[in-house]
Amino acid sequence: MLRSSLLTVGSFGFSQALRLGSNLILTRLLFPEAFGLMALVSVFLMGLMQFSDVGVTPAILQSKRGDDRDFLDTAWTIQVLRGIGLWLSACVLAWPMSLFYAEPQLLHLLPVAGLSLFIVGFRPTRMDSANRHLLLGRVTLLELATQTIGVGSAVLLAWATGSVWSLVLSGLISSLFEVIANSLLLAGGRNRFRMEPEARHELVNFGKWIFLSTVCGFFFSQGDKILIGKYLSLDAFGVYNIGYFLASFPMLLGGIVTRKVLIPIYRESPPRESRQNFLRLRKMRFSVTGALLVLVASFAVCGHALVELMYDERYLAAGAVTVLIACMQMPQIIVQTYDQAALAAGDSRSFFVLALARALLMVGCILVGLETHGLIGALLGYGAAFALAYPVVVWLARRMGVWDPLHDLCFALFGAALAALSITLNWSAVTALSAQGW
Known part of the structure; x- marks a missing residue:
């Protein structure tokens, strides 16, 4: 591992x-x-x-x-x-x-x-x-x-x-x-x-919920781009994507690690099987979440300075986008190690329920944010969607026997402190983005 x-x-x-x-x-x-x-x-x-x-x-x-x-x-x-x-x-x-x-x-x-x-x-x-x-x-x-x-x-x-x-x-x-x-x-x-008929039956039976889950996953992961791309001009949308590219590094990294590594681990060491398995997973979960939160916080704190250093004046607004997206992604970073437990257990239906809830919240929150406060509202809606999905994440994690409330509480407090620090340090860039009227 x-x-x-x-x-x-x-x-x-x-x-x-x-x-x-x-x-x-x-x-x-x-x-x-x-x-x-x-x-x-x-x-x-x-x-x-x-x-x-x-x-x-x-x-x-x-x-x-x-x-x-x-x-x-x-x-x-x-x-x-x-x-x-x-x-x-x-x-x-x-x-x-x-x-x-x-x-x-x-x-x-x-x-x-x-x-x-x-x-x-x-x-x-x-x-x-x-x-x-x-x-x-x-x-x-x-x-x-x-x-x-x-x-x-x-x-x-x-x-x-x-x-x-x-x-x-x-x-x-x-x-x-x-x-x-x-x-x-x-x-x-x-x-x-x-x-082969038997293999096709197994693939279709497992895959029907994966199909629905990935449809929902598309709106969850791409809903911001679908809606913001429609509301903003192409040049503003290009600036947004520069900011998103920088800020999303930790969350994408966490997603790749959990998809590649956690299904085999959950399959071979089910946390319900023994307390020892659960504690081993807790140790891994604390290490992964802690490292990812520190990484995303570094982009939140330094994102605006990085954009100023690396890009010309056409892309400076991407700095504030980087700061806000990094802060808004912290709730998702905290629960990222839970999702794959359902797939490892072959329960693609429960995975679909979580994906559906996340997709509905993501599209709804971003749409409300865009209609009320433009790009700033969309970014705040992006973070609200992650936070509001937490009860459904807990439901899935409890079904699979992997929920760890101690882990969630510790890192929720740590993440909130890091987000507050990041926005405070970059407040002038955030207010400048709001003043542009996007």
């Missing part, structure tokens, strides 16, 4: 540093509207993926047949068919999306960007098998290589073209490299087209 966690953290840290470096270069090669356009493209592709996710990866991680070749080939076949359907959907929906956002370029950008979904549909299940057994060394190296290829191609294409197309084409290049590298360099059998 420790080895896999360190590999995951190291990989994510390297990839984010790589993204930050490329971001600094790209903001000088491209215009702010390009980042707004690409954010809309990314939200659209993410929506397609999550509106069709049947839970192939978590099914392989938790199933007793997760190492069976017929099961893996059936899962891969479903994944390939899904990728084909996603690309066709991107082509069909490009025109309505261009009308909705009044951006004609989306009509051409979305079908081409959607090819990445078609390509990754052929990614072999070898990566999922390695995750199942926490053998993440080579997987991590391949992920880093994929990200390096993507970032490098984006910078070179942006330098050569100065166009938003550089970001789209680099995504296709990295997707193609990922599929080829995983097929050639990871251990395991070659996937073949197969549709």
